[in-house]
Amino acid sequence: MIRKSPMKQEDRQTISGTDFKEYFQPQSLKEALDIKAEYGDRIQVAAGSTDLLVANYEKLHEIENWLDLDKLDELRRIEVKASKLHLGAMVSHLKLMKSEVVKDKLAVLAAAAEDVGSPQIRSRGTIGGNICTSSPAGDLLAPLLSYEASFKLESAAGERIVAAEKFFTGPKRNLMEADELLTEIIIPLTENEREGAWIKVGRRKALVISTLTLSVVLEFEGKKIVKAGIAMGSVAPTPIRLGEVEAMLIGKKLAELDYQKLGQEVKARINPIDDLRGTKEYREDVAVDVMVRALNEVEGKVSS
């Protein structure tokens, strides 16, 4: 029997051309904040647009009001001020991974930026966009937790600084108010030796949403660990910092640590789900392995 497949009528949206109401492309942050104050959550903020245009594929015309931050070069600065690194929210992943000061002082963040999407995505996508999208799989988020970054949220009424650890409240959710824009990421620097490791697990090397990420940043005085930032992505509803595991490292030398046991401690504190990128069990097992690998990597980098 010959079967004919029915003709598929693709139900593409018709685009009228007059659907959107306003498109703002402010030339100054002040102007942008005034627009955000007026429109609140009735306006869509566009930064690098690499998440936005995927989320709105074939329904871009449904976005009523746009606030495009593309012209705000004042949000593209990378500066060191009073032993803190200030990253403008519109700094692209490409700029982040190529910046000498970021590579030197925040090597784990630079490495994570290099693993975002593909060259085509990194040239447009921004650190601020990665933060505001607040995906548990956002590649820059675990490193930002490890480095104890804080975020400057500005509105026409004023500004506040929020710790990265407090910012994420659920999958694609955060505590930003409707009148606020993320303008700056602030990361404390240190004179101490700081070494770290970044591990991204995915099904391909490029263009992949992470199955799991681990960011380890350890600060040393001599051989002793004085500070630890251990954070993971894609293992809980938000990127998470593993404070209890960090506490097991403080005051110790690397040589005194049992890496395998620490891997098990990591596994005990994550809460992954089954999804198309991996099962809960897979993620738990891999968490042990990547922790061991990360500590070995740090060991290889520490000056002897």
Add this chain to the structure above:
Amino acid sequence: MQISLTVNGEQRELEVTPYTRLLDLLREELGLTGVKEGCGKGECGACTVIMNGELTASCLVPAPQADQAEIITVEGLGTKDDLHPIQESFVEAGAVQCGYCIPGMVLAGKRLLDENPQPTEKEVRYGLSGNICRCTGYAKIIDAVMLAADKLAVKGSDSSD
């Protein structure tokens, strides 16, 4: 709204809407059909252009964000009778199968060689990592970029003589 941009060296003034993607603008307004739509979600690289010197997925750029930009598409590299050395290398290496990914591959190759004229094979793979070939013809595409590097090196030494 009106935007102004440079496409393949030519200054353009165009009327756009926010839901026009740079991809649509290039294909439908300017007829530059070397820019292909594959996935429409930034994952395949068929819509790759060079925007302000960097590889960009034109399907992920709202047209107003291309205001004041400098865009290069495959049409800006060479003509049928006067191919760019990278295009020539793709022909010579037999790197083209169905052809759909090739404009993006050629541009990714060009961008790579602009920054790194003598890449290793690993670096070529990294440079092309945002471009998918549905025919899986990667080996010859990589050969083509390596060949182009050699051609450009010879050409460079010729002109400095």
